[in-house]
Amino acid sequence: MARDSLPSIGLGTYSEENREQWRDTVETALDVGYRHVDTAQVYENEEYVGEALQSASVDREDVFLSTKTVHHDVPPEPERVPDAIDGCLDRLGVETVDLLYVHWPSGVYDHEAVLPAYDEAYREGKTRRVGLSNFTPELLDEALAVLDAPLFAHQAEMHPLLPQEDLVAHAQEHDYLFVAYSPLANGEILDVPEIRRVAEKHDATPAQVSLAWLLDHDNVAAIPKASSREHLEQNLAARDLELDADDIELIDSINRRERQIDPDHGPWNW
Numbered sequence: 001m002a003r004d005s006l007p008s009i010g011l012g013t014y015s016e017e018n019r020e021q022w023r024d025t026v027e028t029a030l031d032v033g034y035r036h037v038d039t040a041q042v043y044e045n046e047e048y049v050g051e052a053l054q055s056a057s058v059d060r061e062d063v064f065l066s067t068k069t070v071h072h073d074v075p076p077e078p079e080r081v082p083d084a085i086d087g088c089l090d091r092l093g094v095e096t097v098d099l100l101y102v103h104w105p106s107g108v109y110d111h112e113a114v115l116p117a118y119d120e121a122y123r124e125g126k127t128r129r130v131g132l133s134n135f136t137p138e139l140l141d142e143a144l145a146v147l148d149a150p151l152f153a154h155q156a157e158m159h160p161l162l163p164q165e166d167l168v169a170h171a172q173e174h175d176y177l178f179v180a181y182s183p184l185a186n187g188e189i190l191d192v193p194e195i196r197r198v199a200e201k202h203d204a205t206p207a208q209v210s211l212a213w214l215l216d217h218d219n220v221a222a223i224p225k226a227s228s229r230e231h232l233e234q235n236l237a238a239r240d241l242e243l244d245a246d247d248i249e250l251i252d253s254i255n256r257r258e259r260q261i262d263p264d265h266g267p268w269n270w
Contacts, residue, residue, distance in 0.1 A: 006064055006099075006153065008215050009236055010036025012181055012223035019045040025227050026052035030063065032232045038155075038179075038223045039092075040068035040103055041084060046091035054093060066099040067092065068133055068155075070114055072107030072265040081117040085126060100127035101155055105139045106265040115146045122149040131155060131179075136267050137170045144174065155179040158220070159189055159210055160251050161258040171219045180214050183222040186260045194254050198247045204238075207231070211238035213251050 011029045013022045022045045026037055030052070039049045046067060053060055069075070069084040089095065100121060102114060121127050129152035132143055144151060154171060158164040158180035171178040189195055190206045199206045207224070214222045215238070226232045243251075262269070 006177055006179075006221055007034070007036040008221045009211060009239055010034060010038055010064070010066075010179075010221065010223040011232075012225040013037065013039045013045055013049060014043050014181075014225065015045070019043070020048055021227065023048040023052050025232075027056050028229055029226075029232050030056040030058045032229060033236055034232070035062060036064040036066070036221075036223070038066045038181075040071075040101075041088050041091075042068075042071040042074055042103065046088060047093075050091060050093035060094070064098045065092070065094065066101065066131070067097050068101035068103035070102045070104065070109055072104045072109070072263075075108065077108060078110055078113035078117075081114055082120065085117065085121050089126060096125055097127050099129045099131050099152060101131040101133045101153075102135075102143075103133050104265060105132070105135050105143075105267055111139075111142050111146050115143060119148045129153070134266060137166055139267055140167075140170055140174075151176045153177040153179050153221075155181055155223075157182045157259060157261050158214065158222075159183050159185040160192065160195065160213055160254055161185050161188065161256055162260075163252075168217055168220060176219070178217075178220045180220060180222040182260050183214055183224050184210055185258065188258060188260065192254060192256070194250050198243065198250060201247070202241060202243075204241050205234055207235060208238040208241050209243070209247075209251070211235060212241040212243050213248065215239065216243055216248060 011034050067088045075084045118130050130149040131153040133155040189210045195206045199209045224235045
C-alpha cells in the first residue's frame with residue numbers, strides 16, 4: 001500500500017453551521033502545510049473547499065482531495081448516484097477527486113446498485129481511488145466482493161475512547177487505509193486523565209497525544225477538524241510526537257468507551 005499518497009494527518013471539514021468558514025480555513029490549512037482535505041456532499045461546503053483550492057498558493061496536484069456521497073438519504077435512489085458524483089465534482093470545481101467515499105451503507109445504499117457507479121467513476125477518471133465510510137466488517141466484506149476498483153480506504157470514527165480494533169484489523173488484513181474521523185472525540189478526549197498525563201510528559205497537547213496514538217497504528221490516518229491557525233499547526237505537529245510503549249499501554253488501558261457519531265442509521269445499530 002502506497003501510504004505516502006495519503007498524508008497521515010488531513011483536515012476534516014464538517015460543521016453544522018457557518019459552512020462558508022471552510023473557504024478561509026482550508027486556505028489557512030494549506031498554508032500551514034496540510035495536503036489532505038476531506039469533505040462530503042452532505043456537508044454543503046464543497047463549493048467553499050473548491051474555492052480555497054483554487055485561490056491557495058499550493059498546486060492542486062499537491063493536495064489529496066476526498067469527498068463522499070450516498071448519505072443515508074442523499075441521493076434519494078441508487079439510479080441518481082452518477083449524478084450525485086458529478087455534482088460533487090461540479091461544486092468542488094475539479095474534474096477528478098483523489099478519493100471518493102460511499103458515505104453511509106444505509107438508507108438508499110445497496111451494494112449491488114451503488115458500488116457499480118463508483119467503479120464507473122473510477123474507470124472514467126472521475127476519482128483516482130474508491131473508499132467506504134461507516135461500514136462494519138461484514139459490510140466491508142460484502143462490498144469487497146462487488147467492487148472492481150481496489151478499496152483504498154475506509155473512514156470511520158476512531159479515537160482512544162473508540163479504538164475500533166476490528167475495523168483496523170480488517171484494514172491491515174486487506175491492505176487498505178483506515179481514516180479516523182472525530183479523532184479527538186469531539187473534544188471529549190481533551191480531559192481524559194490518561195491522555196493528559198501523557199501530554200504533560202511530552203510537553204504536548206492532549207489533542208496531539210490522541211493523534212499520535214492513532215498514527216502509531218499501522219495503516220491508520222486521521223482527519224481532525226480545526227479552525228484556528230494555532231490548532232491547525234498543533235494538530236499537524238502531532239506527526240512528530242513519538243509515544244513510547246508505556247504511553248501506548250496507558251492510553252490503551254482507558255476503560256471508558258464512547259461513540260460520538262451514533263445515528264440510528266449507523267449499521268452498528270441494526
